[in-house]
Amino acid sequence: MGKRIGARTVRLGHPPAVLSFAAVGGHMEGKGPLAEYFDELSEDHFWGQKTWEQGESTMQRHALNKALEKATLHEEDIDLIFAGDLLNQCIGSSFSLRGSNIPFYGVYGACSTMGEALSLAAMMVDGDFARRAAALTSSHFCTAERQYRMPVPYGSQRTPTAQWTATAAGCCILGDEGDGPYVTHLTTGRIVDKGIDDPNNMGAAMAPAAYDTLSAVFRDTQTAPRDFDLIATGDLGRLGHEIVTELFASDGVDMTKNYVDCGLLLFDLAGQDMHCGGSGCGCSASVLNGYLLRGMREGKWRRILFAPTGALLSPTSSFQGESIPGICHAVILSNDREE
């Protein structure tokens, strides 16, 4: 059955190499513990534009430009780009790429979008459909608040289980040849909905999807948590991270040694008043394309399981009383191509 192993996992025949990566962030990200891993930090949440939405597109575009620049690549060297964001009709991405000529596929996986985009980019390169393919995602605190909750100037109070949408973007460029790290495996998510219907408690809504996909990774690749130097879920935050740890504990699987969550890494939760942690397409994207990939290049970790999660709700679905479907797409990155 070709490159498929198990029910949901692909083992890439010739693992694509990470040619370049870049992370761009805003004010709060610059005050957080990962500040030094960003390629660019801006104090201006409009990014020189007139609206927050235009600002998000500009920030996303900067992430792409930085990633190209760091690898001395140009737009025309990229055969395909997969991009997405949280905004209605994904305008963060379509407006960021409006001035570019790169063949473009829009993707939507809420906060799991970097996992989806990276998976698809990896298959495009491995399948010879692209020499180089890019994955690009963003989120913006002010655009997300306006769209999902209340405009920021209203000063709404946040609930203790709420997360903070990161103002950040990340870009990863994959190619056929390079020094790595390499994308060796990927596991596609399926929709998991356990009936949580509180849109201010996304961590709990997404945790079952993370558990489902991570279980599939371990089963399909015949690995256990100890086979990875680091396991990083997307934006489950404090509560979701605890739930995933407990779900695995009840299976007798120990996740306490090397399991982190991007939503817990990006901010200093107590010092920055972040409640349950960071979230948004830009959260896991900027953590991956800054802290995690740089750490791999520097030899801090050899093999990482990156598994961002998304909550596939909309304000309309919540108003209509629907529960929150979650999804989690996983990618294994390794410094060893023959993993």
Add this chain to the structure above:
Amino acid sequence: MGKRIGARTVRLGHPPAVLSFAAVGGHMEGKGPLAEYFDELSEDHFWGQKTWEQGESTMQRHALNKALEKATLHEEDIDLIFAGDLLNQCIGSSFSLRGSNIPFYGVYGACSTMGEALSLAAMMVDGDFARRAAALTSSHFCTAERQYRMPVPYGSQRTPTAQWTATAAGCCILGDEGDGPYVTHLTTGRIVDKGIDDPNNMGAAMAPAAYDTLSAVFRDTQTAPRDFDLIATGDLGRLGHEIVTELFASDGVDMTKNYVDCGLLLFDLAGQDMHCGGSGCGCSASVLNGYLLRGMREGKWRRILFAPTGALLSPTSSFQGESIPGICHAVILSNDREE
């Protein structure tokens, strides 16, 4: 360069076969000239649900079920599904697939989404990443009006250049082996924005993207319009169809013989008061997965160039005075695998 030919086109190494296809539609679609090509038509625009959004998800789910049923396939036979719709955060798709276990990638290309989903599904099968992959999209007149313009009960007047969002869904299942038709080539769109900023004139906004992608197809595959039995763009409607025809005429390329638009095929424009024609992810999806593919199976056409177009705007971007970026993804379908 592997399977890439020219700048934006992939020639599939082992063209995936269309194993099954299905189209589902609503009341107006059932009154239109393509009624007999639908697998299911419903007079109830709620599809037995409480809200239009739930109705759209149910309709989309029916399209998947019909396509599975027609090929005597089951959910577990599908390794990957690419699905999308027009709703904020693509809830039409995530709620339609909530009860399924099929590994899922959400895609967004506005009304071009069936082109994007079909392209990605084809590459997944050709690249050995999936034995079978499905492409599934939908749109619903009432959910789209509420979201993009005004709730239907307000009874707003439509402008003469407006199109009518189809209440329809289409599903196409591709596999490694089968009698065809086959997906032989695909050309990925790039974002084209010529400055049109009237959201009630999407045909004019998207026409330049269709011209751009069709030109790339002809260039990359060294073909001309006469090499296809039929060229079908997505939902340009009457005005967009005219603009594309004129743009090619000014290049000396004759599009008058075999060029149609799904938005012009789905409805009887005059008789059904459809102004410029149909639109929505479900328009080109249902025309492809009913009229076009059945026509190919019946030998009416041997080789089709299917090129749905999308307008990548949102109400927010229009309120902010932005112009409308367009995109067009093209797929060549042929009864001859060795095309």
